[in-house]
Amino acid sequence: MDNRVQIFDTTLRDGEQVPGCRLDTENKVLIAQELELLGVDIIEAGFPISSPGDFESVSEICKVIKNASVCALSRAVEKDIEVAAQSLKLAVKPRIHTGIGTSDQHVFTKIKTTREDILERSRQAVAYAKKFVEDVEFYAEDAGRTDNEFLAKVIEGVIAVGATVVNIPDTTGYCLPEEYGQKIKFLRENVKGIHNVVISTHCHNDLGLSTANSIAGIQNGARQIECTINGIGERAGNTSLEEVVMIMKKHNWMTFETGINTKRLSGISRLVSEKMNMPVQPNKAIVGSNAFAHSSGIHQDGVIKNRDNYEIIDPEEVGVNESSIILTARSGRAALNYKIEKLGVTLSKEELESIYQEFLTVADNQGIVGESALKKLLSDHLVSN
Template structure:
């Protein structure tokens, strides 16, 4: 067996199934570029059969990314396989990932088919996929709640039909490390042609065991782990890429394996995905959480000052955590200083993106004397995603007080260059701004979640607002930052609405049921 574990990232597919997450094509391309830079082996770019938009997004990723294999997901039905083949055909290394349920509960209540019929479906569609590409992956969905012997026989069928990777999904996060290890051993011992395929695992986190299960499978013989950045994904999420990669790296003495992940890109990748999904990283998140390398206990602080390794098993710099600016940025700082700090933080901006970010930096510098890394991350996160086809906030003016009716006037720039203005009242200044924006964009939606936090410390800190809106049965997330919290709220609402306007609904909702 190889001494390397392949890292398969499904942030662009399973990660997008997190409630409130909706990527457009540019979002997917931006994340895919960073995943390539991170050293991910396989990028699952999407599920082409879900919508024309996702088909186009997978095509775009396949056309551009050359340093990783590009996979698309397909149900074991002819239309899905054909569309997936169309989507990935221009990739340097294309993969079609076919899945089909194997548990009795799925066969009886979802597919309404018998076991023999389902085995034949799997074999036929893997063979069809093999006719398009050499690299075919198969997943027996809900494998950990299936009869193991039935899974073994299905794996033999699909390997015989041409599958080069067989993935064992813990679709509902049901298994435990010991049980999962035994399952992988069972696959190695009972699938007679398993030597022709790589064993992969795809673990969900419903019981908080996704990473532990994935690592136990690697110890048992699996050589591909399917992950998401920040552990995002359906329900409670997937195995976290950064945790899997650093566990294998930090405990090389135990696993005696490696990965191709460039760990210094982990922090940057985590922040990018958090920004584009609108899902904050919890402070106590392993590896990339704000508290991961902070020490408050006096005993711990004393030890760290004497020798870092007394209370840290990893070096924050190896994960890409910025060490803090040696250049004090403020309103007198110029382009060179700002560019140097962007380079230190790992950002690669086009000339147009840089000019927008620099303009926003100078605007912020007029409001607060010193700009730190968190401010810069916030600036870049907003400015580099400016979309010419989106509504843009041109002006907001609010009147409020304890004896006044909260009133907001909002002026938006439209995609075709027009300017729209509306004034509304509300229960508070944020509600008034929300009502004014809604009146201008003209789509029905409901604000379901609103949260605010400080990006940095101090009275002049930027405030960051995260909102979720419900529109046409789907949830969309928006994020905005500004030293004025009302402006930040308006930016966040407008970003969520722009996402709702840009995302096409799937043609077949049942397609979303997957590993």
């Protein structure tokens, strides 16, 4: 099986559904261009029928994106599909992403219909979308909670009428990794024609498992991951693009490959955070401000001696200049001396020991000892001695 994993970015669609994250067309186009430079394979640009603004954004993005596929979301409704197709007219590689709920929860309480009707509406939606574009992706909403045998029937039906990608969303973030992986495996083993299409993961983070579930999906045969920059998205968010990409890169025994230029990850993370007004938590994996920061003396000493002692990612791999040694009361002599030498000052062992005791007093009072405080500490110490 081909081990190239397609990266489907939905920052501009699922990510933008977060309250307070509304983007205007200009910023959507800007982010789309950066996503293309990052190397994503598919950009889900919006949900065109939802508003005139979303339609305009998808249309404008189609004008500037040349290498990535541009995808528009629709429900399994003819009017949705028509509007999506219209918004994609100028796309070099257009894709319509249509679908419907398949879990009993959605079928019986949200859509209020029957399983037989869902099977029919699924096929009709894909067949109709194929009249406009060749590349049609089908999503089985709430597949995570859908009975596997019924899900297989739905997927087999849409493949038969031309779906090129089948998306198996864990819409509510309910699945455990083993459970989600087994769901993908079941489909690969029980759906006629599934080896001729791409299976996609689309996992939410309600239980903090979206990244793990996505990796479990590709380990069991999925070859597209739907994700967002910084893991932004509905409720607790979507699968984080930077996390799945770096997991595959660091665990190279998996032999999975993407087209992502990882050195652009930090930059696009900051851009999305700024434009969407969504701060990134400091301890966020890969792109958080503390991801390569060390304040514990034991860790600082280890990193100073050899970065690999406490960092499995070279900061430069993701576009960060270097690791940060943060001076606090937990820092040891090695870290203090390291920062002093960065200022161009060399101390004897005795001098270092003397200033270290003064440093601890300052650190206890200030919390973090920055460069200016360290310079003052050095100046006061050298004058008094």
